[in-house]
């Protein structure tokens with residue numbers, strides 16, 4: 001058994017008041033990991049609060065448990081004084097937003113599967129072999145003796161499903177399927193998980209159409225990119241939450257190796273998502289631009305004018321694409 005894993009389980013066993021924290025711009029794995037850990041520790045009789053310093057996309061409220069997640073101000077104003085902080089699915093301190101304030105004050109465990117993790121906890125269990133952090137939380141809960149009901153199993157399954165693109169990506173290995181099987185056998189409902197994404201507003205299709213109008217290609221169609229400006233979101237009566245999955249649509253285009261999606265979620269603040277199919281290491285490009293992630297899915301956030309950012313990032317992307325292409329040709 002991994003030593004960090006066992007230390008974290010040992011600390012959680014002793015802890016009485018736990019703060020479970022996820023990352024900004026939360027995705028399915030993050031919300032699943034936060035809620036699975038929170039519900040699991042609550043079942044053991046501990047006082048637990050769940051915090052994310054960002055708005056939660058509306059479609060996650062398909063699960064009532066999402067209401068358990070509080071914002072930073074609410075947690076600080078509640079006067080809650082945790083004796084342990086569990087950070088999930090976050091690769092660096094900036095990814096937890098203002099919850100960074102707790103680092104150094106409260107014993108912190110970081111549980112994550114990003115290769116770009118900076119090991120910023122007191123204890124760090126980081127393992128890139130896991131397709132999702134939700135699987136790591138599943139192991140923690142199991143070791144702690146948490147009993148799973150239908151709700152917890154479904155919430156825990158949600159992170160495994162979403163981070164593997166519903167079992168389609170290259171990270172969908174044997175452990176992903178066996179963990180999912182275990183969760184389904186304990187009552188997890190895949191059809192409830194898929195409902196988060198099969199509950200679209202008509203405006204999202206209009207937004208998708210705007211995104212499609214903006215598609216550009218480079219390198220004979222091996223690189224594809226598109227963008228949505230703050231104005232595009234507003235004119236379609238949408239927010240950035242409504243474009244979840246768009247970068248996956250770009251990657252699904254025939255012949256594409258690298259897909260890039262620029263989302264101006266605030267005026268002059270742009271989140272950039274990178275996705276690749278077979279060989280391009282997106283995390284290297286994201287790290288170069290101040291972000292992080294996985295080889296096949298990574299991201300970063302840049303400040304400035306959208307058109308300038310698009311031009312700069314595409315220039316860097318093409319350079320790195322050609323360098324990595326040369327490197328694999330020489331293997």
Ligand code: 5GP
Nearest residue numbers: 091273274291292293294297298299300301
């Ligand atoms: P997405 O493109 O869906 O926002 O993120 C893809 C992956 O990259 C996720 O694993 C996410 O955690 C990571 N990621 C996205 N944006 C950032 C960022 O700004 N900084 C870091 N460190 N990781 C990011």
Ligand code: MN
Nearest residue numbers: 027029030089
């Ligand atoms: Mn995540």
Ligand code: MN
Nearest residue numbers: 029089133163
């Ligand atoms: Mn993840």
